[in-house]
């Protein structure tokens with residue numbers, strides 16, 4: 001098993017480059033399914049486990065997908081399968097994003113139901129309600145969701161119960177090839193939604209209003225492949241901003257778009273962090289003393305749930321009591337128990353976590369509970385006394401490219417090691433070897 005070992009005490013200094021956004025490239029790759037002509041070339045694609053997983057999904061469907069470092073070449077002009085098996089959804093919930101594009105192009109899709117994950121049940125009722133409004137017949141059973149639209153989808157007016165990111169993306173894609181115009185109200189406004197809309201419009205689609213609470217999509221007959229550059233990952237950028245601040249460092253995050261980070265910048269300034277905004281980067285200088293902060297996670301442009309664990313790490317070092325309220329997911333404070341193993345002080349009350357700082361952080365063995373918690377625990381290890389070991393790194397690799405290497409380039413004492421297999425595993429391996437010889 002792999003683990004990351006980080007030794008506390010080093011200030012981070014220098015420049016780090018942000019990758020393309022995981023939460024943009026996944027829906028964009030899903031949308032490429034709708035290109036019945038031509039090929040798509042996606043650039044600034046992050047080399048993440050989730051990108052490999054969704055690429056496997058597309059190959060299963062008979063789509064040609066080739067990767068060359070941060071470029072992805074997709075040719076969906078073949079006749080495609082309209083089903084995807086559980087094995088992919090098990091690895092990555094975002095596989096459900098192929099539902100909308102498949103129903104839009106073929107009038108049929110059968111996709112394994114995405115289970116929940118550690119942070120919550122994460123149902124897809126909003127996705128299905130919108131597809132039904134566009135005329136799809138939905139069957140759920142045996143762990144699968146199947147959508148039928150033999151006369152293809154029709155434009156509709158859809159009011160979302162709340163601004164679900166994935167549901168907004170699935171419905172934009174479904175509407176792009178529907179017959180007529182669709183209006184989606186109370187939809188998500190994330191920058192990744194705007195990036196998806198831009199890609200679909202480059203393909204020949206007609207999407208207007210992305211980034212606002214109402215999006216209007218005029219269905220077209222067909223879409224074609226295009227070249228598209230993925231926007232920078234605001235969550236990775238924010239993660240490195242916190243890493244700089246917590247170590248009293250001085251780091252420039254190249255590629256960060258300040259306008260995508262307004263809520264984090266505001267909260268970090270409240271905590272006495274110095275932040276310099278430039279067109280294509282953000283410079284962060286961490287203070288000797290941090291002030292506490294109150295944060296409530298909300299749909300964009302509110303404070304992002306994906307930066308909650310990271311800012312909590314910073315609050316653990318602040319002089320005073322901070323309150324974090326998580327309104328997006330029902331179970332996204334599991335990292336607090338791991339922080340407490342490092343001598344952090346905090347407790348959960350309902351949907352809020354109360355953090356009492358500053359803590360005298362001690363290195364410990366901790367386990368990642370989701371991909372953002374993984375990053376937050378490593379960041380906390382940067383300022384703990386002694387060594388911190390972080391396991392369950394498959395979480396981290398879903399959302400960060402070479403996280404420990406980038407931290408090392410900024411001066412951190414951090415390495416990824418492969419844990420020696422334990423005795424039972426070693427004995428098992430030896431027995432297997434002997435049996436093989438005996439045959």
Ligand SMILES: CC(=O)N[C@H]1[C@@H](OP(=O)(O)OP(=O)(O)OC[C@H]2O[C@@H](n3ccc(=O)[nH]c3=O)[C@H](O)[C@@H]2O)O[C@H](CO)[C@@H](O)[C@@H]1O
Nearest residue numbers: 023094121122123124125126127164165166167306328329
């Ligand atoms: C690949 C990707 O882009 N992932 C992001 C996306 O996830 P995802 O698209 O899954 O997040 P949603 O915005 O859909 O979910 C927000 C909340 O709504 C609930 N919900 C969602 C859909 C639905 O039909 N019914 C329902 O109840 C979810 O369980 C969750 O509690 O947005 C989240 C919220 O910004 C981010 O944390 C994730 O990083």
Ligand SMILES: C=C(OP(=O)(O)O)C(=O)O
Nearest residue numbers: 023093094306371372399
């Ligand atoms: C929750 C996240 O991603 P996903 O929706 O892919 O699980 C995240 O990026 O923090």
